[in-house]
Amino acid sequence: MKELEERIAAEGRVLPGEVLKVDSFLNHQLDPVMLEHIAREFHRLFADAGITKILTVEASGIAIATMTAYVFGVPAVFAKKNRSRNLDADVYSAVVHSYTYDRDYTIMLSKRYLKASDHVLIVDDFLANGRAVEGMIQLCEQARAEVSGVGICIEKGFQLGGRLLREKGIHLESLAIIASMEDGKITFRKTE
Amino acid sequence: MKELEERIAAEGRVLPGEVLKVDSFLNHQLDPVMLEHIAREFHRLFADAGITKILTVEASGIAIATMTAYVFGVPAVFAKKNRSRNLDADVYSAVVHSYTYDRDYTIMLSKRYLKASDHVLIVDDFLANGRAVEGMIQLCEQARAEVSGVGICIEKGFQLGGRLLREKGIHLESLAIIASMEDGKITFRKTE
Numbered sequence: 001m002k003e004l005e006e007r008i009a010a011e012g013r014v015l016p017g018e019v020l021k022v023d024s025f026l027n028h029q030l031d032p033v034m035l036e037h038i039a040r041e042f043h044r045l046f047a048d049a050g051i052t053k054i055l056t057v058e059a060s061g062i063a064i065a066t067m068t069a070y071v072f073g074v075p076a077v078f079a080k081k082n083r084s085r086n087l088d089a090d091v092y093s094a095v096v097h098s099y100t101y102d103r104d105y106t107i108m109l110s111k112r113y114l115k116a117s118d119h120v121l122i123v124d125d126f127l128a129n130g131r132a133v134e135g136m137i138q139l140c141e142q143a144r145a146e147v148s149g150v151g152i153c154i155e156k157g158f159q160l161g162g163r164l165l166r167e168k169g170i171h172l173e174s175l176a177i178i179a180s181m182e183d184g185k186i187t188f189r190k191t192e
Numbered sequence: 193m194k195e196l197e198e199r200i201a202a203e204g205r206v207l208p209g210e211v212l213k214v215d216s217f218l219n220h221q222l223d224p225v226m227l228e229h230i231a232r233e234f235h236r237l238f239a240d241a242g243i244t245k246i247l248t249v250e251a252s253g254i255a256i257a258t259m260t261a262y263v264f265g266v267p268a269v270f271a272k273k274n275r276s277r278n279l280d281a282d283v284y285s286a287v288v289h290s291y292t293y294d295r296d297y298t299i300m301l302s303k304r305y306l307k308a309s310d311h312v313l314i315v316d317d318f319l320a321n322g323r324a325v326e327g328m329i330q331l332c333e334q335a336r337a338e339v340s341g342v343g344i345c346i347e348k349g350f351q352l353g354g355r356l357l358r359e360k361g362i363h364l365e366s367l368a369i370i371a372s373m374e375d376g377k378i379t380f381r382k383t384e
Contacts, residue, residue: 029269029305030254032262059250059270062222066255067262070224077221078251113221 001041001175004153005188007034008176014184018156019100020126026153027060027125035063038175039071042123042151045173049148051121053077053114055140057096057107057132061124064153068123077114079107079139094138096131107132109139116144127152127174130161137170154178157189193233193367196345197380199226200368206376210348211292212318218345219252219317227255230367231263234315234343237365241340243313245269245306247332249288249299249324253316256345260315269306271299271331286330288323299324301331308336319344319366322353329362346370349381 013021025031054076056065062078069076082105091108098105114120122136133150140147147170155162155174165172177189205213217223246268248257254270261268274297283300290297306312314328325342332339339362347354347366357364369381 023302024304025267028272028302029267030258030261031267032258032265035258036262059254059272062251062254063258063268066222066224066227066258069222070228070259070262073224075217075221075223076255080220080251110215110220112216 001038001191003037004034004176008154008178008188009186012186014181014186018158018181020154020156020178020181020186022125022154027063030063032067035067036071038064038153039067041175042068042121042173043071046121046149046151046171049121049171050119051148053118053120053145055079055109055114055120055122055136056124057081057136060126064123064125068121068151072121075113077109079109079136081105081107092139092142094135094142096135097129098131099129107135107139109143111143114139114143114145118143118145119148120145121149121151122147123151123153125153127155127161127165127172128159130164133161133165149173151175193230193383195229196226196233196368200346200370201378204378206373206378210350210373212346212348212370212373212378214317214346219255222255224259227259228263230256230345231259233367234260234313234365235263238313238341238343238363241313241363242311243340245310245312245337247271247301247306247312247314247328248316249273249328252318256315256317260313260343264313267305269301271301271328273297273299284331284334286327286334288327289321290323291321299327299331301335303335306331306335306337310335310337311340312337313341313343314339315343315345317345319347319353319357319364320351322356325353325357341365343367 065076149171152174157177257268341363344366349369
């Protein structure tokens with residue numbers, strides 16, 4: 001998605017440890033126009049998948065999921081990262097390793113909001129090692145819901161997550177794939 | 193806002209400790225149509241306030257802020273609750289007491305995304321004791337930004353937050369104000 005690549009090139013900041021910050025528009029400050037364009041691109045790519053629900057994980061996926069749900073005309077649901085006193089006891093859950101924080105955390109989703117009849121589009125801001133997406137796939141498996149696709153804004157193509165998901169036969173669409181960001185220079189892999 | 197009150201009456205669940213769960217449409221599962229209507233109501237109520245930025249706090253405010261930003265045509269920004277390795281060192285911050293979790297936490301916002309020239313609309317899902325909103329007002333004060341309004345989906349009218357904010361002269365609009373929810377029965381205070 002050319003518009004997203006251009007925005008990353010213009011505003012993305014590369015920090016030590018292969019960290020790419022795009023917090024001017026995607027996951028701290030939020031540009032609703034960019035988010036709408038991202039959502040419309042997901043809709044173009046998954047229009048025929050019969051999507052009934054958008055799934056993401058808090059916090060940085062929520063804005064993307066909200067706008068994607070709006071464009072698809074279906075509900076979104078976000079998995080929560082910490083056991084909250086207000087979360088139903090009756091939850092699906094999966095353990096996810098965060099490389100950013102170097103620790104495991106649990107993601108949880110109320111059983112009320114994911115059903116065997118759902119065709120789920122999982123969305124998130126970043127895909128690196130793919131652990132968060134794997135966790136969300138586990139939630140869908142527990143609900144016997146169908147994972148109809150995974151839509152990612154920015155894939156770190158030099159890390160393993162994308163390959164692992166594609167090898168599993170998951171329909172993964174990443175709107176921008178970063179080939180490398182050595183010495184602070186961001187280069188993209190071609191996408192459709 | 194009649195539509196919101198009706199939805200709360202139909203789907204809200206009252207739990208012990210004056211907890212109201214509306215996670216079927218507002219803060220776990222997300223109904224994008226309801227969110228759009230909430231955003232349009234905020235726009236009606238704050239249309240003349242010259243809003244340049246929507247401010248909320250993760251996680252449950254993000255969906256509301258995203259759609260509100262979309263309707264207003266301005267960026268949103270969400271304060272983060274935990275020090276993240278990926279957050280700028282250069283942040284505004286405030287300490288907030290959570291009654292839900294009975295602990296203090298720090299909210300943080302990159303100085304890049306809140307400026308003295310901003311006219312800020314603070315939005316959130318709930319207002320109870322008002323501590324989260326007070327924290328966001330502190331962030332705005334640090335930035336010398338103007339708090340042009342506070343838009344709340346559900347105010348617990350029997351708790352102190354709303355009165356404290358109104359007494360301060362803050363332009364607060366709550367789309368649904370709960371007068372009481374004794375014995376699981378939700379009654380609303382009249383709103384405009």
